[in-house]
Amino acid sequence: MRTPAQPPYPAHWEADVVLRDGGTARLRPITPADADRLVAFYERVSDESKYYRFFAPYPRLSDRDVHRFTHHDYVDRVGLAATVGDEIIAVVRYDRIDEHGRAAAAPADRAEVAFLVQDAHQGRGLASVLLEHLAAVARERGIRRFEAELLPANTRMAKVFTDAGYSQRRSFADGSLHLTLDLEPTARSLAVMRAREQRAEARSVRRLLAPASVAVVGVGRRPGGAGRAVLAGLLAGGFTGSVHAVNAALPESTTELGGAPAHRRVTDIDGPVDLAVLAVPASRVAGAVADCARAGVAGLLVLAAGHDREQQRELVRLARSHGMRIVGPNAFGLINTDPEVRLNASPAPRLPAAGRIGLFTQSAAIGIAVLDELARRGAGLSTFVSAGNRADLSGNDLLQYWDDDPATGVALMYLESVGNPRKFTRIARRTAAAGTPVVVVRGGRHSGGAPPHGHAVPAGHASEATVSALLGQAGVIEADTATELLDIGLLLAHQPLPQGPRVAVVSNAEALGLVTHDACRAHRLRPLDPQGLGPTARPADFGAALAAALADPGVDAVVVAVVPTVSETPGTAGDPTARLLADLAPALGTALADAATGKPVVVAQLALDELATALTARGIPVYPSAERAVRALAKAVGHAEWRASAAHPGEQPAFTDIDEDAAAEHVVTALDPRRTVTLNHVATHRVLTAYGIPLLPAHPAPDARAAVAAARRIGFPVALKTTAPRLRHRPDLGGVRLDLTTEGELRRAYAELTRQLGDPAELRPVVQRMAPRGVDTVVRATVDPAVGAVLSFGLAGAPAELLGDVAHRLLPVTDRDVRELVRAIRAAPMLFGWRGARPVDTAALEETLLRLGRLLDDRPEIAAVELEPVVVAPHGVTVLGATIRVASPPPRLDLGPRRLPAF
Secondary structure: OOOOOOOOOOHHHOEEEEOOOOOEEEEEEOOHHHHHHHHHHHHOOOHHHHHHHHOOOOOOOOHHHHHHHHOOOOOOEEEEEEEEOOEEEEEEEEEEEOOOOOEOOOOOOEEEEEEEEOHHHOOOOHHHHHHHHHHHHHHHOOOOEEEEEEOOOOHHHHHHHHOOOOOEEEEEEOOEEEEEEEOOOOHHHHHHHHHHHHHHHHHHHHHHHOOOEEEEEOOOOOOOOHHHHHHHHHHHOOOOOEEEEEOOOOOOOOOEEOOEEEEOOHHHOOOOOOEEEEOOOHHHHHHHHHHHHHHOOOEEEEOOOOOOHHHHHHHHHHHHHOOOEEEOOOOOEEEEOOOOOOEEEOOOOOOOOEEEEEEEEOOHHHHHHHHHHHHHOOOOEEEEEEOOOOOOOOHHHHHHHHOOOOOOOEEEEEEOOOOOHHHHHHHHHHHHHOOOOEEEEEOOOOOOOOOOOOOOOOOOOOOHHHHHHHHHHOOOEEOOOHHHHHHHHHHHHHOOOOOOOEEEEEEOOHHHHHHHHHHHHHOOOEEOOOEEOOOOOOHHHHHHHHHHHHHOOOOOEEEEEEOOOOOOOOOOOOOHHHHHHHHHHHHHHHHHHHHOOOOOEEEEEOOOOOHHHHHHOOOOOEEOOHHHHHHHHHHHHHHHHHHHHHOOOOOOOOOOOOOHHHHHHHHHHHOEOOEOEEOOHHHHHHHHHHOOOOEOOOEEOOOHHHHHHHHHHHOOOEEEEOOOHHHOOOHHHOOEEEEEOOHHHHHHHHHHHHHHHOOHHHHOOEEEEOOOOOEEEEEEEEEEOOOEEEEEEEEOOHHHHHHOOEEEEEOOOOHHHHHHHHHHOOOHHHHOOHHHOOOOOHHHHHHHHHHHHHHHHHOOOEEEEEEEEEEEOOOOEEEOOEEEEEOOOOOOHHHOOOOOOOO
């Protein structure tokens, strides 16, 4: 008798996950090769846990059990295992059943599910994450409901099902609890999943930034080298945990190195190691990672450069499979200024001062420069991570950590790519809305080049303009340079957000006051007339003027602009400049403390660099020019406006007139799993009409006679235009004839069109009824694999395309989103009566945008929609041309179970 072949292994179900305690595990389908591992796993499970699983004493698995639990068809019977190293620590399985609870095959849409978690790993969130992944597998296989039988005393497992957020039903019968879960994701199940993701990823970062013990691997026997530098930094910074030096070449008699206990291997260290800093050459990193895996190290910092993508992939696989996360390779280090930690795991010679700035950077050079500038300006930071090649730990992880870190008031990030824009913007929006602004510099965003060798490649191909717009929609503040990044960060870390754009300018120099005033206007702030104090102003005069400005209800922020005063004997005890430097900081600080109005104050100085340290210590940011001070303030004003709008995001209208079924029929019918399909004009018209989007019918005119017949049916005046792809968006070629009022005019226009542009079969002319006059616009909606569905808007025509005057919003959108979208383009005044023109019906335009957004929300098979031109008249909107492309929808990873990204 022939044995059935083992079904194909579903490798796409494999996943690395972060657990509740910050450690990692590997999830994968169980295979027949797992028989011995399964037996060993079962032997480590307590009798109580076995009883809860099987409802009876079950001390060991029979051969038949082992075969059943390791042989699956991956359709009607599926088992998943969570592993650390080569050890199984938890399993979950489902068996498809019918409505009577008996074994069944597809298309039965329910399955019985059961878990078993090794006792030593209970409480780490394994059952919850396994349930998420098994539910995703089940939905893929056509299963819509899970059923589970539990003993009433098994409250921990009942809580796993209850807390998952799925719709559920429960009943009691025959002494057991029966649970039924509907597996369709709900708003609550997604919220639960993302909250767990945030806590787990934040904990994984916390384990790296607040270790109780650190081992530096690769400490040289003589001074010099990265290992000795890191070791010296840890000791000099006063790290509160234990520090160990590791060097494989040490004589066995050596017990101390560089001021720390010495060991030849990490496995020789007595006690747990939370963080291992690998300061060894790239060729030795893999061996060091393996040694750390055997020692049970919690996390790794890899300083070495020179790994290619395949080598990095192997390092990450090895580390994650043993519960570790990696910072690097090519990292500069980790810093945590918390007095309870005082971690300087980097080659930096000293621990920075404590402050409220969190800093993440891929580039070591940028990180060093920003750290140096922070010190020079007398500012501090809370935490710092230089992730280098970002093979594992990323900016997303740091945002998860900073989201609930009370020590961090602002998150600064230098990114060479946004690897997962959809997740990044989701996390950044939540973090910024909760009160921790996120400021980002994206290196190389204008270069058009590929990321540096070995670095992560951005998912998808979203344009720079699209990504920038979506970051802004998420509340991310973009800076153009690392200097501006720090300028903004210093303001947001120590000053309140301005409540509006009204700025008071206080200065002791008329010229500097005017420069500051002009800078405010250039950044769309509303400066009051500068208040000149004169060159003889004393610190008390500045303090009084500042206090008065802060007390003024018509002021939202204050810029103090200072220049040196003139002295015949500079540098003497009586030097006015010296007195100004000595007394200005206390005077301004006193005025701020007395006012307590919640209004930001920034200082711009010329040739008074010594002010920076004194004022920064009092929380007042100082800038070496008025332009830099005002630019940072303008960013703060913009962020305050975003915060206000985020608190009232708007609504999504119900649109009860939409016919979803009619649109779905044409979209689904056209689908081809092998390619993207463009709907014909009839299907396009019916889909848009079903959603209330007014597309003007276009009547084919293969010859002049057909054109005239069509015009007779719809009535004159008409328009004649080509629809050939090569002539689209080229009005300069004369492919459109408007306001044709008679048959004679139409025939002459048809003859001219074909004589100038070619064969009608290629031109594909159509006749349309003339639309009301208005402003021609373009509306597009596209599904980008990196960022999701994006709605774009701009005016029609070459100038708008040439200047890139297009605004974008991530779907879904609210009524507030589309109002902002319409007004975000530079040419928006054209819609609102520019130069005395009649304003057009922007309300109808906004409704069209909302309806198009709803279409893409409802039909994930739609890959792109282009409406061009959309004529916005004084009353109503008319779409003259439309293209809809459909394709098999891409997977929505953000709706799937939690998993770490594959490198």
